[in-house]
Amino acid sequence: MSLIVQKFGGTSVADVEKIRAAARKAIRAQRQGHRVVMVVSAMGKNTDRLLELASDVSENPPAREMDMLLSTGEQVSVALVAMAIEALGSQAISLTGGQIGMQTDSSFSKARIKSISTERIERLLDEGNIVVAAGFQGIDNDLNITTLGRGGSDTTAVALAAVLKADACEIYTDVDGVYTTDPRLLPEARRVDVISYDEMLELASLGASVMHNRSIEFAKKFGVPIHVRSSFSDTEGTMIVAEQESATASVCGAALTPDEARLTVLGVPDVPGKSLEIFAAIAEEKIAVDMVVQNVGDGGKADISFTVQRADLQATLTALQPVVESIGAAGITQDDQVSKISVVGANMVSQPGVASEMFRALAAADVNIQMITTSEIKISALVARDQSSLALRAVHEAFKLHEKPDDSKSWSQIKADRDGVEMQTLVSRLRDDALEALTLTGISVLDDQARVTLSGVPDRPGIAAEVFEKIGAAGISVDMIVQGVDGNEHTTSISFTVDNDQLNQSLSVAKTLVESYGLRGTSGEPGIAKVTVSGIGLRSHTHVATLLFETLAASEINVEMISTSELQVNAVIKSESADQAKQGLEKVFAASLR
Template identity: 65%
Template sequence: MSLIVQKFGGTSVADVEKIRAAARKAIRAHTQGHQVVTVVSAMGKNTDRLVELAYELNERPPAREMDVLLSTGEQVTVALMAMAIESLGYKAVSLTGAQMGIRTDNTFTKARIQSIDTQRIQGYLDAGNIVIAAGFQGIDDEFNITTLGRGGSDTTAVALAAVLGADTCEIYTDVDGVYTTDPRLLPEARRVEVVSYDEMLELASLGAGVMHNRSIEFAKKFGVPIHVRSSFSDTTGSMIVAECESESSPVCGAAMTKNEARVTILGVPDVPGTSLDIFSRIADRKIAVDMIVQNMGTEGRADLSFTVPNSELAVTLEAARDAIEKIGAQGVSYDENVSKISVVGLGMAQQTGVAHRMFSALAEAGINIYMITTSEIKISALVPRDKAQDALRVVHNTFKLDSVAEDARNWSRIQHDRSQTADLQSVVATLQDDTLEKLTLTDIALVPDQARITLLGVPDRPGIAADIFADVGKSGIFVDMIVQGYDGEDGTTSVSFTVPKADYANSRAVAEALCKKFNLRGIEGADDIAKLSVSGIGLRSHTSVGTIMFRTLAQAGVNIQMINTSELQVNVVIQSDKAAETERLLRETFAESLRS
């Protein structure tokens, strides 16, 4: 008998009538011959009200007691949902996280799932019950109640689907699927029928609220197909699977992360270990750093820029000032009025000119770019916050995201293919290591024979990035990493990009022409570098990955020339003569996390 896990969010169970509607959806799946596990969140604004009560009593409520308090919201909903199903003539049983055997670590308010004992759930299913499961919660080894943090009910649902070998995990929400961008920001946003795990991971990290990144990490890790559907209609929704919607389209979605802050550490000594000193202090404060740009230094010093959520700027600056004192940097600057605009798509890994199209579109709209980072499937640009909405519309229109590609995959065919090919027994067999949410690295890759070009003193004005990469593109040079960072007090920027070593001479000639054309301060270059990439599942939620990587390089005396990051990778550029040994050291360091 097939098994379906359903999840209903807070807006889908906000009142009695909505709980009845959710109960009917669970019953309909049950009468169609499926075993059904239904995961529910707290009703509507119930969690917000509990938080308000806590802070009325205590300005700094203990994390343990917050978990005890907040877990009650889901317990109310599971009981009411079970009562609703019983009233309609079907058998149901409600289970808390503890009763389901969801074991977590002891990190209160942000716990990670370590294991799930499926015996009790399966027993109730085999007896003909619809199981109503409390999302967002579990217990640690000391039987303390723990909660999973933001998006915890999504994580519970996908984790249960993984360990139970479910055919699919249906996420019911107040939207009818995954859109090319937030439809509340752009009415022209289009619902996509299919989106890949990697694309959804990037979009979730960029603020696409329909799914939380930890749940997508689970789905990718264990091959769980996710079906995002509306609680209020029978629209087909969107499937999140391994495949993308279209192989011909370079971009599947665009996103705006509105409330970002840029921090720049000025005059960082260009020696091994400085990145470790900075980012270890930030990681210790559990702050997720997003865009990281380290450009080549001059006169033994470099500037290091990165972004954090605006709400965490004060704590980040505290950590940054501690690091400055330790490493002897020259100072720190910040800008709290910036937003990040990103485009995501598996197709851009095989197509050239995507970055140029994005930069040109922003230039034509008169929107300045403060920072740039790229990965194989994402390009992000930091722009003024008051221009962010316009920037989102511009890039959405540029890549024609409101239109369906001719080769777009059909939803029903994807669903059929997944159900036919998923080897559920082998998936379940991988879940016996007692750490379901442990970091899983998929690859540590060395790309040798690379070269770097750095343009110094680039005017900080709209269109400059588009102009630069238009000329680079005309020369037929394939560009890999692009980073644009803050370059100091004179208001200019620096732009670095990497190319194959074989293209270095041509790239240098183009750079010299650009230097004259735009009256740049100068160029730097090197043809003896290599790129090292650590790729995996959970890089954003496991904030220590970058710290461990930087520590390994520092201990080996390896200097980092460039850095960029994404949801799926941490990339560094280093001297080529140390690359092979550094790759070996990273493989040893991450041996337990590296998937064989």
């Protein structure tokens, strides 16, 4: 008999009628022949009320007691849902996180799942029950109640689907699927039928609130199909699976991350180990760093810019102050009035010109770009917050995201293609203490590369579009792009990598750009390599970038450029050090490689 996990968020169980509606969905699925596990969040606004009570009692409540308090919200919900199922004539039993056997570490408020014991759930299912499990919570080795942090009920649901080998995990929420962007910001946003794990991971990390990235990490690792559906209608919704909707569309979605803060550490000595000291201090505070740009050193100094969530700005500054002094940097600048605009698409890696198309769309809207980072499936640009809505609309229109691609596939078509084919997952078997461990898919080196840098680029709208349109017109294929602050209030620097055999042609185009736009200058360097660590959980496991920098520094390998994404951490180094870097990283990350 097939098994389905159904997750209902807080808005889906916000009152008695919605609780009854959720109960009816579970009963209907059971009567269709499925075994059903429900994962339920706290009733809407319940958690906010508990937080208010805690703040009324204590200015700084202990983390353990906060988890004890907040876990009660889900316990109220699961009991009421089980009662509703019984009242409607079916059999149900509610369980807390501890009762479903969810073992976590002891990181209160942001615990990670170590293992899940399924014996009790399976026995109760065999007895004909609908199992109603509390999301968001577990227990540690000392039987303390722990909570999983933001999106914890999503994570619970997909983790249970993984260990129970469920046929699907249905996420019921107040929207009817995944959209090309937030429909509350752009009414013309289109609901997509299918989206790939990789695309959804990037969009979730960018703030697409319909799913949390930790739950997508589980789904990708264990091959769990996720079905995002509306709690209030029978709309088909969106399937999140390994395949993407279209084989030709370069971009599947656009996202706005509104509350960002940019920090730039100025005048960092351009020698091995300095990046390590900066990011190790931030990782120690469990602060997630997003866009990272290290400009090419000038006069033995480099500027390192990165973004964090606006709420983490002061904690980041506090962590960095002693480091800035110890490494001999010139100081720190900051800006908390910025937002990030990103486009995501699994097909962009094979389609040149996507970056310049995005930059041209922003230029046409008179939006200035402050920072750029790229990866294989994502391009992000940092813009002023007061221009962010304009920027989102511009890129959404430019890539025609409101229109369904001509070759789009539905889930039923993809499912038919899958029939008789064994689906490969990253993790072939489940191990205790490994459920939410870092999973790396590879450490690779792209060699025979060259780097080109434009310095003193005017900080005005359109410049990035003009630069990369001219480069593209010359037939030059660009891999990695970074743009960041260069220490001057009115200029930036843009660096990009190309194949070695295109360096001279790239420098020729760069020199015309210097003359045309009055840039400070250009430089190029042959014989570089891009070292890439790829995997799942790179953002939430904040030590990954630290270990990369630590490994390179221990071998006296200097980092010239950096870029990051949800799926990759990239560092540009000299080619002569590439093999040594790869071997060192494979040794350090051996336990996490799959």
